[in-house]
Amino acid sequence: MKVFRLKFLNLWFGAILISLMFFIVGCDILSPKDSDKDGIPDKYDNCPNQPGPKSNGGCPVQQSLEVKVWTDKQVYSAGEQITIYFSNNMDASLTLTVLFPNNTTQTFFSNTLFGPGTHTYIAWSGPPAGERTLTLKGVDSRGNTVYAYYTYKAGCPPTGFC
Numbered sequence: 001m002k003v004f005r006l007k008f009l010n011l012w013f014g015a016i017l018i019s020l021m022f023f024i025v026g027c028d029i030l031s032p033k034d035s036d037k038d039g040i041p042d043k044y045d046n047c048p049n050q051p052g053p054k055s056n057g058g059c060p061v062q063q064s065l066e067v068k069v070w071t072d073k074q075v076y077s078a079g080e081q082i083t084i085y086f087s088n089n090m091d092a093s094l095t096l097t098v099l100f101p102n103n104t105t106q107t108f109f110s111n112t113l114f115g116p117g118t119h120t121y122i123a124w125s126g127p128p129a130g131e132r133t134l135t136l137k138g139v140d141s142r143g144n145t146v147y148a149y150y151t152y153k154a155g156c157p158p159t160g161f162c
């Protein structure tokens with residue numbers, strides 16, 4: 001009787017072990033390992049530890065830096081406040097320079113880190129009267145450099161013509 005009971009237990013233990021093995025193998029077939037949980041199984045994922053779309057082989061899409069610069073008006077009379085707007089779509093080191101009609105330049109700020117968004121810089125409309133060009137230089141964390149330009153007139157007589 002005792003021997004029979006032991007054999008019976010062994011059978012049960014074996015059955016449980018085999019079921020467990022099938023369960024583990026089954027789980028792997030039904031839901032293969034996806035470490036970064038981007039929906040692409042690790043064995044088909046070029047970047048198994050970084051989430052990314054299937055179209056990019058499961059790797060994150062690298063965004064490229066875009067910068068813009070503009071002012072609140074096109075023409076400023078002498079003494080008027082100029083609001084310069086500038087924007088960047090990701091962390092970037094920015095340099096803002098203005099070129100005057102007499103070919104001199106002034107740098108408002110240089111290699112300054114800005115988070116993504118739209119920012120403002122206040123300047124004043126002074127001599128020499130005429131057209132000036134803003135240059136916004138942006139450098140991203142990988143060292144890629146992009147530029148944006150904007151032209152406006154300042155230092156003009158109150159008539160607005162210069």
Ligand SMILES: [Ca+2]
Nearest residue numbers: 047050051058
């Ligand atoms: Ca991935």
